[in-house]
Amino acid sequence: MSKSFDDLLSKVSGCSKKKVSVAVAQDGPVLEAVEEARVRGIADAVLVGDVSLMQPIADELGIDLGNYEVIDEKDMVTAARKAVELVHNGEADMYMKGLIDTKSFLKSVLDKEVGLRTDKTLSHVCVFDVMNHEGLLFLTDVAFLPYPTLEEKVSIIENTVEIAHACGIENPKVAPIAAVEVVNPKMPVTVEAAELTKMCEEGKITGCIVDGPLSLDLAIDREAAKHKGAEGRKIVGDADILLFPDIHAGNITYKALTHLSDCKNGNILTGTKAPVILTSRSDSKEVKVNSLALGAVVAEALKK
Amino acid sequence: MSKSFDDLLSKVSGCSKKKVSVAVAQDGPVLEAVEEARVRGIADAVLVGDVSLMQPIADELGIDLGNYEVIDEKDMVTAARKAVELVHNGEADMYMKGLIDTKSFLKSVLDKEVGLRTDKTLSHVCVFDVMNHEGLLFLTDVAFLPYPTLEEKVSIIENTVEIAHACGIENPKVAPIAAVEVVNPKMPVTVEAAELTKMCEEGKITGCIVDGPLSLDLAIDREAAKHKGAEGRKIVGDADILLFPDIHAGNITYKALTHLSDCKNGNILTGTKAPVILTSRSDSKEVKVNSLALGAVVAEALKK
Numbered sequence: 309m310s311k312s313f314d315d316l317l318s319k320v321s322g323c324s325k326k327k328v329s330v331a332v333a334q335d336g337p338v339l340e341a342v343e344e345a346r347v348r349g350i351a352d353a354v355l356v357g358d359v360s361l362m363q364p365i366a367d368e369l370g371i372d373l374g375n376y377e378v379i380d381e382k383d384m385v386t387a388a389r390k391a392v393e394l395v396h397n398g399e400a401d402m403y404m405k406g407l408i409d410t411k412s413f414l415k416s417v418l419d420k421e422v423g424l425r426t427d428k429t430l431s432h433v434c435v436f437d438v439m440n441h442e443g444l445l446f447l448t449d450v451a452f453l454p455y456p457t458l459e460e461k462v463s464i465i466e467n468t469v470e471i472a473h474a475c476g477i478e479n480p481k482v483a484p485i486a487a488v489e490v491v492n493p494k495m496p497v498t499v500e501a502a503e504l505t506k507m508c509e510e511g512k513i514t515g516c517i518v519d520g521p522l523s524l525d526l527a528i529d530r531e532a533a534k535h536k537g538a539e540g541r542k543i544v545g546d547a548d549i550l551l552f553p554d555i556h557a558g559n560i561t562y563k564a565l566t567h568l569s570d571c572k573n574g575n576i577l578t579g580t581k582a583p584v585i586l587t588s589r590s591d592s593k594e595v596k597v598n599s600l601a602l603g604a605v606v607a608e609a610l611k612k
Numbered sequence: 613m614s615k616s617f618d619d620l621l622s623k624v625s626g627c628s629k630k631k632v633s634v635a636v637a638q639d640g641p642v643l644e645a646v647e648e649a650r651v652r653g654i655a656d657a658v659l660v661g662d663v664s665l666m667q668p669i670a671d672e673l674g675i676d677l678g679n680y681e682v683i684d685e686k687d688m689v690t691a692a693r694k695a696v697e698l699v700h701n702g703e704a705d706m707y708m709k710g711l712i713d714t715k716s717f718l719k720s721v722l723d724k725e726v727g728l729r730t731d732k733t734l735s736h737v738c739v740f741d742v743m744n745h746e747g748l749l750f751l752t753d754v755a756f757l758p759y760p761t762l763e764e765k766v767s768i769i770e771n772t773v774e775i776a777h778a779c780g781i782e783n784p785k786v787a788p789i790a791a792v793e794v795v796n797p798k799m800p801v802t803v804e805a806a807e808l809t810k811m812c813e814e815g816k817i818t819g820c821i822v823d824g825p826l827s828l829d830l831a832i833d834r835e836a837a838k839h840k841g842a843e844g845r846k847i848v849g850d851a852d853i854l855l856f857p858d859i860h861a862g863n864i865t866y867k868a869l870t871h872l873s874d875c876k877n878g879n880i881l882t883g884t885k886a887p888v889i890l891t892s893r894s895d896s897k898e899v900k901v902n903s904l905a906l907g908a909v910v911a912e913a914l915k916k
Contacts, residue, residue: 438872439872439873439874440871440872440873440874441871441872451791454791454798454799485860485864486860486863486864487755487758487859487860487862487863487864488863494758495758495860497860523863523864523867524863524864524867524868524871525867525870525871525894528871528872529871532871532894535893535894536893536894552864553860553861554860554861555791556789556790556791556799556801556857556858556861557857557858557860557861557864557865558791559790559791559792559827559828560789560790560791560827560828560856560861560864560865561861561864561865561868563827563828563829564828564865564868564869564873565868565872565873566829567744567745567828567829567832567833567836568742568743568744568745568832568869568873568875569743569744569868569869569872569873569874570743570744570873570874571872589839589840590829590836590839590840
């Protein structure tokens with residue numbers, strides 16, 4: 309079981325070497341992350357993009373493109389299509405966004421012929437190793453689904469539980485969080501949290517334990533949970549997965565942790581045939597490399 | 613201008629000595645906080661409550677009730693009424709919750725005869741001094757108004773700007789935050805953020821600069837703000853006040869910072885005639901003392 313990002317990184321070394329396919333790879337920060345992932349043995353890469361633009365960037369960064377499989381394709385949309393097809397065909401294990409807008413990138417992910425579409429809803433998961441907390445925290449959805457419906461929340465849970473399993477957490481505890489830990493009909497998110505809890509009890513959501521609504525302290529702080537009364541609860545400060553009410557709560561919390569705390573984190577898009585790495589320009593190299601490591605661990609689990 | 617909680621505490625020493633009136637004071641953690649505030653010169657206290665219960669608690673904690681004005685009143689509701697009336701009449705400068713449920717306590721705050729009601733909407737502000745960030749951050753509303761309307765958001769801004777002014781921040785920058793920094797009609801909170809910005813430009817909200825919607829990184833991280841493009845924006849990572857979309861986003865962020873970061877914080881209820889300290893049982897003594905210090909600074913400003 310991975311209790312920290314370092315555990316997760318060491319887990320990668322036990323996997324067969326993975327390969328990431330990069331769409332429109334002529335992007336400095338992405339090339340730097342891919343190079344570090346290669347050097348650290350996390351993953352090899354196929355770089356699909358405009359070589360006339362890629363080469364000078366690589367030269368400036370001291371990256372030898374000879375270490376990579378490179379596919380020259382000037383057109384962005386075609387490059388993304390070629391890159392995702394490699395993953396679709398099993399020639400690569402994960403798919404990463406380069407210098408292409410998110411909309412076009414997602415279009416390639418969802419392409420019916422060559423993409424990574426499944427019957428599942430796509431969602432985003434962010435895995436955190438953060439100060440003052442033991443164990444990994446899986447935050448979802450902080451970046452993709454704006455106002456998830458109850459049905460979408462079920463999909464988010466299922467997607468994220470799969471990622472937690474890949475990280476060695478056998479029966480993750482899922483906390484649908486809110487401002488309060490009691491059901492209040494005036495707060496629809498608390499009603500939905502209770503419904504999700506019931507669905508899990510009835511076996512409609514499996515592979516995990518769901519208990520909500522929970523305030524964040526009761527979800528992640530054992531002392532606070534014991535102090536405030538944990539009677540009859542299945543989660544007592546020991547949640548693994550935090551399900552957010554909506555993208556605002558999720559995204560603001562995500563950014564509060566990355567900017568105002570000390571943490572490591574990696575993010576992937578899930579609900580796809582293979583892990584999709586969709587980091588943003590503002591994410592550091594470390595976040596991109598961590599995301600590749602997370603992707604490698606998930607890809608290994610999906611193969612089984 | 614207070615740039616940290618230590619600045620704020622040293623500001624208190626420049627104020628005339630304040631007095632806090634405590635409703636139903638037979639509460640260990642509250643007495644401990646009040647004692648520390650007294651010893652550190654932050655505020656004296658009037659303790660209103662059941663002395664037969666208060667005395668043994670004080671004895672056990674080694675607190676000499678002889679250092680306090682004590683008003684013996686066994687009935688909780690009457691004790692709260694007596695305690696709030698002292699503030700109403702100007703005999704005390706701020707009002708604090710003891711061992712009384714929040715609903716009854718708020719009823720005393722809003723009492724038309726002896727309470728602290730004004731024509732303003734009540735709101736909650738939490739003042740943070742947090743790692744990786746220079747300057748105080750005012751978070752609102754993370755605990756009181758569940759789903760503020762546009763009108764309520766105007767009141768929240770006005771209330772919080774008054775607190776920022778009291779802390780010496782002359783023209784605070786207010787960021788209505790969201791998951792994104794662009795207006796999206798499918799995300800009502802972004803539309804409201806833009807409306808608040810416009811209202812400030814038109815002089816309908818004064819004493820501050822409002823600029824939203826903003827994602828949290830663009831609101832508080834100068835580097836991120838410059839990197840992502842700050843053109844035409846009035847806030848470039850230098851926000852003082854963070855206005856949250858709703859109580860879920862606010863409360864989860866508040867608890868993420870207090871549990872998963874390193875910070876000092878103090879909270880008060882505002883929109884009242886005098887500062888109201890409504891900390892929760894789970895708040896540490898430090899938070900309660902910081903809240904009293906914040907209340908003292910605000911009470912000093914209100915006198916002027």
